[in-house]
Amino acid sequence: RASACREITVIFKVVNPKSGFYFSAPDEEYPDLPVLANTDHETERARYWLPCMDHPSVRTTLTVEIHARDDLVALSNGKLVLEKPSGETGKKVSKWKLDHPCPSYLLCIAVGDFIQANGGEHAGKPVSIFGPRNFFREEDLQRSFGRTKDMMDWMASKLDVPFPWPKYYQFVYSGGVGGAMENISLVSWADAYVNDEILAGERGWFVDLVNVHEMAHTFFGDAVVIRDFLHAWLKESWANYMELVWLEDTYGTEALHYQLVLERDQYVAEADKKYVRPLVTRHHDSSWSMFDSHLYPGGAWRLHMLRRILGDEVFWPAVSIYIQKNLWNTVETNEFRRILEDHSGLPLECFFDQWIYGKGFPKLKVSFTFNSDRGETIISVEQKQQDNAKGIGLFDFELEVEVETSEDVFQIVTVELRSSELEGKGSYALRSEKRPLQVVVDPNGKLLHTVDFTPGIEILQRTLNRGRTVLARCFAASALGELSSPKATSALADAASTESFWGVRRSIAKALGKIGSSAAVTRLVELCKQESDPRVVVSIVEALGHHSDESALQNIEDLLTQPDSPLTGHIAKMTALKMLGKQRGPSRVALLKRYLEQPLEEQWWGWVRRGAVAALGSTRCEESLQVLLEKLPYGAVRGTHGLTGVRSSIVEAIADCLEWASGSRRGEVVEILCHHLRTDKQYHFRMACARALSRLGDVPGSRAALHRFSLNCVNQDRPKVHRLVQNARRVRSRDNGFASIIAENESTKKDLRKLREKVDEMEHRFEALSKEWKASMKEKDSNAKQSKISLDDSTTKSA
Ligand SMILES: [Zn+2]
Known part of the structure; x- marks a missing residue:
């Protein structure tokens, strides 16, 4: 019968699951690894340890009974209904119950030697954060996730729906998948999200956003x-x-x-x-x-x-x-x-x-003309995204444009665009006595689009300084960066010192980095020294390293190493190191090695170390490759903080280095990577090896190794690994000839920039000379008038 019910009991045992359930325990190489076991399932990884219909449409209520050492914390979804000694010495049993239906990907179990930070209560429901005892102190957890309760208060009231679960717990794990996951009433976080005091300034806002994100899944995804x-x-x-x-x-x-x-x-x-x-x-x-x-x-x-x-x-x-x-x-x-x-x-x-259900988004070309005789400004908008091959068509939408018609008088007009009319074009005629002082497309962010709009430097400069919204000022910064003239450079740098919102200062730094002239670099160094927001400092350092110009990189090295360095943040240092690696060759390898070996207590979660690793990869030299290869085996990286991330970044850096190495050297290293792809105990490290091998192309042995890995990898990763195999085939044609083309391209870019700087300088001199000339002509003119007058005087006198 269709409605018949059958009760089924499945007794099963899992040994060493391929995915879904992750275990951590001290081992010979890392005696301080935390004791921890936790699940992480999205999207289809519950199936590797749990008999289930592994699809979100199939849901069950849960009773989870965990038998564990009695000094460990055992957590699961829902409510703890029982915890007592199990009868076995030193063991306990914990029973968790969830009365609402839960899909397999949201089921979660975590057992670990956790400390607990009390996060207060929301509407009578306990909020708590757990983290590995030997990794974190309570204040680290509070610093990183302490705003959870306030966020819950806000969200329940914003959505006007009460939180449905009996508790809101979060726990921090190490190793495993990485990222954060919204398991029902038991959110999990990778250890890299925990901030020390310094990192909180650079990344605290981001961790807050992820916290809100996982919490929002309570309503969107979980309930x-x-x-x-x-x-x-x-x-x-x-x-x-x-x-x-x-x-x-x-x-x-x-x-x-x-x-x-x-x-x-x-x-x-x-x-x-x-x-x-x-x-x-x-x-x-x-x-x-x-x-x-x-x-x-x-x-x-x-x-x-x-x-x-x-x-x-x-x-x-x-x-x-x-x-x-x-x-x-x-x-x-x-x-x-x-x-x-x-x-x-x-x-x-x-x-x-x-x-x-459709593809793409509007790519707009916007322009305006001002007609003084008719007293009107015409704003024209054209859609440029149409691409029949890709199946992207014209869109229907309304576009707001803000115009400053005269000093501090603003008007917002709406241009209507219909896919069925005028080939998707539209325009608006605005009565205006004077040429507009500002024209800003979509000032309040109502339409997802990109825009090609070049209203000229005066308007852009005014918008950057006086634009009424952050969107307007960010657009002006980026458009000035495209203009890339000395005048644009000054406009950007001047605005950075007066701009109050940190995000716009980041956009300005990015634009100056794009210009990349020596003037822009000088201004960026000045800005770095006076910047107080760590998030902006990171963008400035990134901008400084944009062109891998030696003088810019020397500036970064000075900023990094001087005693009162403004680069105090972990991410700022990581970024600075990454940029230094762009100066190819061995000249900075010793410096990078120092950061790689820096004691852990001077770092936090391997952030700086990852910067040094990436930089070594960018140097593309044999000396760096040697250093990186030594760190490759499990156990070779000292310390457990951020271990998974650091190890993966080492593989990536080896691929960076090796893409430029000779065929025989590549062959040797590929063999080593293939060995790790087969044998390493961390799945994510093996995935990193697969990515690296794919980048190195069709070296003998690598394709077979990748193919074998694709047969054994986790189901949901298989298409990705297949793409890696295909990519390896494509890279076949990319030999040393390709490397020399890239090197040539880099040096051409440098020459081009020098040339542009010379043109800028000549423009500058020409402007100065023409000013001088005009002034001297004026003087001559007035002298001539003077002598004419005195001549007239004398004539009169003589007459
Ligand atoms: Zn999500």
């Missing part, structure tokens, strides 16, 4: 579950978007706008340079492949646009209804759309067709 991973945007885009909403409510519109800039750039980098796909699609080779920049920032932007179309008064209550109506159920995209439509009365099919 309202997606029916299939093809609707993953209903959880990931939402979790990502809640980060932005939290920023807005906590730090204001400027913070929201800056995050919109970052998210747009991240999405565009993927959609423009790698591949473009609809947000919801059945065409994917693995559910895990969907978790990309389309899904996170691309989807977050789409939710933001929906919110702007509906307005806050309609949008948030509709979202609240969507959650409450679907609590404990599974959902698909159309159910979300229908609730928004019902609540707003707006048809949203067109929006969903072009933004959720």
Whole structure:
């Protein structure tokens, strides 16, 4: 009978699971590794240790009974209903119960020698953070995750839905998958997210955002579950978007706008340079492949646009209804759309067709003309993204443009663009007596787009200094960076010293880095010395190293090594070291080695060490390769802090170095990497070896090793590993000839920059000379007039 029930008991034992369940314990090489066992499943890794239907549409309530050493903490989803001695000496049994249905990927178990940091209570529900005892102190956990309770208060009120679970626990693990994961009422965090005091300044804001993200999954993903991973945007885009909403409510519109800039750039980098796909699609080779920049920032932007179309008064209550109506159920995209439509009365099919089921985004060309006779400014907008081969069409949308018509008088106009009319073009005629002082496209971030708009240096400079929104000022900074003239350099650097918002200062640093002239480098060094926000310092260092010019790199080395160095942050130092490696060759290897061997207590979680490793890879010299190869075997890297990350970065750096080595040297090292790909005990290290081998091309032996790895790797990684094998085939043709082309290209770039600087200098001198000439002509003129007058005088007199 269709409705018949059968009870099944499965008794099973798992030994050394390939994935899904991770174990850590002290070993011979690392006697201080934490005692820890934890699961991590997304998207399809529960199946490696748990008999289950490993798909989000299949859900069960849970009773988890854990038998463990009685000095360890044992955690799982839901509520602890029992903990007592198990009867065996030194052992205990803990029983956790979750009454709501849970898909396999959200089930979680963690057992470890944990310390516990009390995170307070939200609506009577306990909040706590656990972390490995020998790695962290309570204050480290509080510093990193101590705002959790406040975030919960905010979120419950924003969504107008109470937190559904009996507790909100988080734990920190070491090794394993990396990243953070939203298991029902038991969020997991990789150890790299824990901040010391210094890192908190550079990365605290980011950890806060991830905290909000995982918490948002409570409502988007955990309590309202997606029916299939093809609707993953209903959880990931939402979790990502809640980060932005939290920023807005906590730090204001400027913070929201800056995050919109970052998210747009991240999405565009993927959609423009790698591949473009609809947000919801059945065409994917693995559910895990969907978790990309389309899904996170691309989807977050789409939710933001929906919110702007509906307005806050309609949008948030509709979202609240969507959650409450679907609590404990599974959902698909159309159910979300229908609730928004019902609540707003707006048809949203067109929006969903072009933004959720369609590909691409508007790429705009904007220009304006001012006609003084007719007293009007005409703003023209053209869509340039259409690409039939890729299946990208024209979009329907409204575009806001802000115009400063006269000193401090602003007007926002809306240009309507319809895919069916005027080939997707649009324009607006604005009455204006004077030429506009500023023209800003989409000043309030209502449309995901890129824009090609060059209104001239005067307008850009005014926008950078007086633009009313962060979006406007960031655009002006980036456009001035494209102009790349001495005047643009000064405009940018001057604005950096007066700009109050840290994000815009980062955009300015990036733009100056793009210009990369000696004047820009000098100004960047000055800015670095006076900058007080550690997040901006990192961007300045990155900008300084943009061109791997020796003088710029010398500046970085000076900044890094001088006694009162402004580079105090771990990420700033890591970035500085990375940049130093760009000066190819062995000249800085000794310095980099010093940082690689720096005692752990002077570092935090291997951040600086990873910078040194990456830099050694960038030097592309045999001496660096030797150093890196020595660190490759398990146990060769000293210390356990950040061990997984450091080891993976070593493999990556070896590939960087080796891409430029001779065929025979490459062959030797490939053999070593193949050995580690087969034998290393860390799966993620083996994945790093696979990536490196793929980059090194079709060296004898590597393809077979990669192929074997693809047969044995985790299911959800298999398409990725297949792509690595294919890539290795493509790299075949890339021999030493390719290396010499790249080297030539680099030196051409340097020559070009020198040439441009000379042109700039000549322009400068020409300007000065023409000023001088004009002044001397004026003088001559007035002298001539003078002598004419005196001549006239004398004539009169004589007359
Ligand atoms: Zn997520």
